[in-house]
Every structure is written in structure tokens, then in C-alpha cells.
Amino acid sequence: MVKRPFCLEVPRARLDWIAGRVADAVIGYAPDDDADWKYGTDARYLAEFRDHWRDRYDWSAAQAAFNALPQYTVEIEGIAIHFYHLPATTGERGYPLILSHGWPGSVLEFLEVLPLLAARGYDVVVPSLPGYGFSGRPLRPIGARDIARIWRTLMVEVLGYSRFGAQGGDWGASVTTALAQDHGDVVAAIHLNYLAHRPSGEMSAEEAEWFKAARRRMKDVGAYSKQMTTRTQTIGLALADTPVGFASWVLEKYRAWSDNDGDIESAFSKDQLITSVMTYLVSDNVQASMWLYNSMTTARPTDGGPIAVPMGFAHFPRETVPPPRAAAEKRFNIVSWQEMPKGGHFAAWEEPELFTEEVGVFFDRWR
Numbered sequence: 001m002v003k004r005p006f007c008l009e010v011p012r013a014r015l016d017w018i019a020g021r022v023a024d025a026v027i028g029y030a031p032d033d034d035a036d037w038k039y040g041t042d043a044r045y046l047a048e049f050r051d052h053w054r055d056r057y058d059w060s061a062a063q064a065a066f067n068a069l070p071q072y073t074v075e076i077e078g079i080a081i082h083f084y085h086l087p088a089t090t091g092e093r094g095y096p097l098i099l100s101h102g103w104p105g106s107v108l109e110f111l112e113v114l115p116l117l118a119a120r121g122y123d124v125v126v127p128s129l130p131g132y133g134f135s136g137r138p139l140r141p142i143g144a145r146d147i148a149r150i151w152r153t154l155m156v157e158v159l160g161y162s163r164f165g166a167q168g169g170d171w172g173a174s175v176t177t178a179l180a181q182d183h184g185d186v187v188a189a190i191h192l193n194y195l196a197h198r199p200s201g202e203m204s205a206e207e208a209e210w211f212k213a214a215r216r217r218m219k220d221v222g223a224y225s226k227q228m229t230t231r232t233q234t235i236g237l238a239l240a241d242t243p244v245g246f247a248s249w250v251l252e253k254y255r256a257w258s259d260n261d262g263d264i265e266s267a268f269s270k271d272q273l274i275t276s277v278m279t280y281l282v283s284d285n286v287q288a289s290m291w292l293y294n295s296m297t298t299a300r301p302t303d304g305g306p307i308a309v310p311m312g313f314a315h316f317p318r319e320t321v322p323p324p325r326a327a328a329e330k331r332f333n334i335v336s337w338q339e340m341p342k343g344g345h346f347a348a349w350e351e352p353e354l355f356t357e358e359v360g361v362f363f364d365r366w367r
Contacts, residue, residue, distance in 0.1 A: 102170020131288030318344030
């Protein structure tokens, strides 16, 4: 397997198709008492978003930013895997670290973090998940353990690292956990900023209270996950043909899951949000990205026994509340548990300096 340099250059026909769909998009109506996104995505904001996308957004600038750092592709298990690989810029041999994103994210989340970690002495690898961003897609849904196996191949056989650290949030946390679960011979330590947990055995009062709250939250905000897990193609086919419709599907998540006090643009600009949406559209990966959810019908991210690989966890305040540490320690070998001062689900994208410091300090002990 040989890695090949990659330069993002989206075909003009694809960009024209997206632009035409955006220009033609008609924004629907809303209840007369709609306020503060109470029914989901706000129609007025979506209209503003469409207008900005149509009239002012510059994809060429976004594409240039993606191409500013060294990126490659390699075929692993029949899938073209796209990844950034930025060696340490300290002049010394770097410590290898792989960072994994989730949904509705992409490698965009790590563009600011890549050079910051490289400046701390890390060789930083940031892949696009299969079926996401600029990677190819599998022929059918695969799961976190499959991706972890691909990541091992990437790090060990393609890049030549015998041992490395791994970090992730959202689906990236599931992939990173699977790396520790199945590939502890090459994974020195892991760091997560999202922690999935399913109680087993007798629960403490604290864990039971957390579990009740977690179930209430999932009932309130988890409908998207249920839909994409059980009827993946229904929603995928509906949204793949409508860029503004897909934007509506994910904008509500960007707002609800980031640290913004109800003002989405205090976390991300319209240009950033459109670029994030575009990472799915330019590669026609709207549907394929959802296939990963279908893997939960056969294997949940929380499945598996105790993991010996050392784990660090950082809770950013607008991320889903994690289980009590004592409950998480039933499965994980936790050596660091940090409460962060700000940030949310998209930690590296929202707070790149904080994220870099937390992750860098954690992995420094294995360098």
C-alpha cells in the first residue's frame, strides 16, 4: 500500500449542481409561535443561510484552506482513505497521534489543531472516515471496529509507526475506543472528548440518576439518530439531492451541540458552517456518512469488555453529560479526567487552543 499526495479539486460540474440547487431552494413556512429554534431549524435563519451561500460564499477559499496542509490518499480494504499527515515541526522525531472526527463533522474540525500539535512535537494524522469528507465510501455500512482496523493499517503498515496515540469525539470516540479494545498492542493511550456509556450490572445511585437524565435527553434530541440507524436510506435519499435540506438537517445539531448560548454564529460563521456542509456534498457522501449509524443495529459503540489501554477524558461543558467517573471506570483505565472551561461537541473546531493544550499535555507522558 502506497500513499499518494492528494489535492482537493472538486469538478466544476459538481459545484455548478450544488450552486443551482442552492439558488433554487425554497424555504418553507413555520408555526406562528416559532422562536429560539423551538421546533428545530429556524426557517428565518435558514433563509439567511441560503442567501449567504448563494450570494457571498467562496468555495475556492475553503478549498485552498484544505489544500494548505499535506494530505494523501491510500486504498485500504478497497476504500480510498483520505488523510492529513503533518510531521512534527520541532526538528525532532515526532510522536504519532491519530485524530478522528464524527458526524456531522469532518477533517475541517482539525485544520487549526494540526499545526498546533505538530509544533508541540507530534506527527499528526487526521483521516476522513470512510464515507465522509474526501474518503471513498464502503459498498455497504461498516462499523467503528472496521474503521479502527483500517486506522491500524494506515498507522502501522502505510505510515510505519509501531506504536501511537489516538484521540476522538462522537463517532471518532467510538473508533478510538475500538482501537484500544482491539489493537492495544500498537495503541499506547487514547483520549476522548465524548463518552458513550451503557450501564451494566448494579448501578450506584449516582449512575442511576445520570442514566435517567441521559434517557430523557435522548428522547428529546435523539430522533435523528434513530432515523439514521433504522431507516438510513429513507433520510439519506431525501437529503442527498437537496443541499439546503441537508443543511437544515445538520444546522440544528451545530447549534444545539456547540457552546454558543443560543447564537450559532458566536461559535461558527456562516462560511464555516457552509464549508462543513460542503464536505459532504462535494464528494456525494451525504448518504454514506449516515450508513455508519446503521452499524448500531448489530454492534453498539458501548459493546465490549474492560479496556487496559490508558484513557484520558475531557468534558467540554456543552457536550453530552458523561457518566460518573466511577461508572466509566468499569470499562476504561482512566488516568486523566478533566472538566474544560468552555466548548462543546466540536471541541477541536470550537476551541483549538484549549483542545491542543489538553490533548498535548495528556499524550506528553507517552512521548
